[in-house]
Amino acid sequence: MSTKSQSRPMACLKSPFDVSGVALVKSEGGGPKGRGMWWVRRAPLVLAVSLILFPLSSHARDASGVLDLIVTPNNGMPAMVAPDGAFDAVLREKGDLRLARDGKSLPLTAEWTPLPGARFRAHCKLPADAPVGAWSLECAAGGKTDTTARAVFVFSEFPEYYIIAHMSDVHIGHDDTPGISDETFRKTLGAVNDSDAAFAVITGDLTHNGNPDQFRRFLEVLDTCAVPTFVCTGNHDRDGQNYETFFGPLTYRFTFGRDGYLAFDTKDYVTADSLGPQDGLLEEYRRELKPCRWVVGMTHRYEPLMGMRAQLTLFVDDPLDLLLFGHIHRELRPEKGEVMPWGTTPMVAVPAELNRKYRLIDMTAQGPRPRPVSEVK
Secondary structure, three states: OOOOOOOOOOOOOOOOOOOOOOOEEOOOOOOOOOOOOHHHHHHHHHHHHHHHHOOOOOOOEOOOOOOOOEEEOEOOEOEEEOOOOEEEEEEOOOOEEEEEEOOEEEEOEEEEEEEOOOEEEEEEEOOOOOOOEEEEEEEEEOOEEEEEEEEEEEOOOEEOOEEEEEEOOOOEOOOOOOOHHHHHHHHHHHHHHHOOOOEEEEEOOOEOOOOHHHHHHHHHHHOOOOOOEEEEOOHHHOOOOHHHHHHOOOOEEEEEOOEEEEEOOOOOOOOOOOOOOHHHHHHHHHHHOOOOOOEEEEOOOOOOOOOHHHHHHHHHHOOOOEEEEOOOOOOOOHHHOOOOOOOOOOEEEOOOHHHOEEEEEEEEOOEEEEOOOEEOO
8 A cells, every 4th residue: 555645643544645845835815725735726727738748548447348458447437646756557467667748758667566366566766857647557467558548647746625516417318319418527627627626526327227338438528537537326227236346445545635535336236235345445444534634425426314324434433524425416405414423423415417417526724615516508
């Protein structure tokens, strides 16, 4: 696992996409409006320009679009790292790793560790002069090269105040008119590109039927986003193991500066029953993220009668600071009892991206601050 940052005593621990040795930046203006936050305002522009000047390889994963040698990071679960920092990758074979864009490459020094299931973890060190922006991750092994686009994003710094974008319920392929859902998603990502969001999360129902063609269409549009994109599965994505073959783990965590994020799966839980092996992962990841300033949960749906062990872990023993989800295609109605019965973790549901809706959330020193829902015209 990645090492604890030596530049901050309260760094989050052991995230597979943790940042090592990052100097944090504080606003010179005393808060979110401070003019010293130039990176927050310009990060999407910097990343977008890098995509234009250094276009990523059109080939990603294997020929069918599913994950090949590289399992993580990928464009639905990218690594965010600073120059001279490090990130972890999980691969099916050992190989030569490098970052690539526009025919240029940065070789990576990797320390390899065997994992269960005939996989390997590579702890990858970035060069100190690694340019900021979006990069493909490439692995050459066994006479083949696997490329995953938008898998690694290099940030010059990780500020105390930043913005995230939250979407849900994209439902690629939801109607009989080809391309309508794709174009709607493209326009929403365009709005995110025009915002000051540092990264985006998409909480499930990426597709309407969960078939490979819809996942490929989702990926094609997803790669128009100029900022990192993190996804989790929804009930509409459950056609066999297609989600796993396109994105990998159902449960994962990552950090951005001093804040932690925990994505988990609520695709088909039994009311008041266990969520299965995920329960142990939630306990492990929640403990790892405990030193973080704020910890935000990401899942497709929340209902008060979901697995009790998971709820005790996430909302009682060490409550999350915010829970993001979708599924209901509308905002919550607290006046009708749609609140978390534990009374601990604030939660927000974003209306469906299918209906051109998304939400920006300010991550501040006082905690996460969700904004009103935005609609793409």
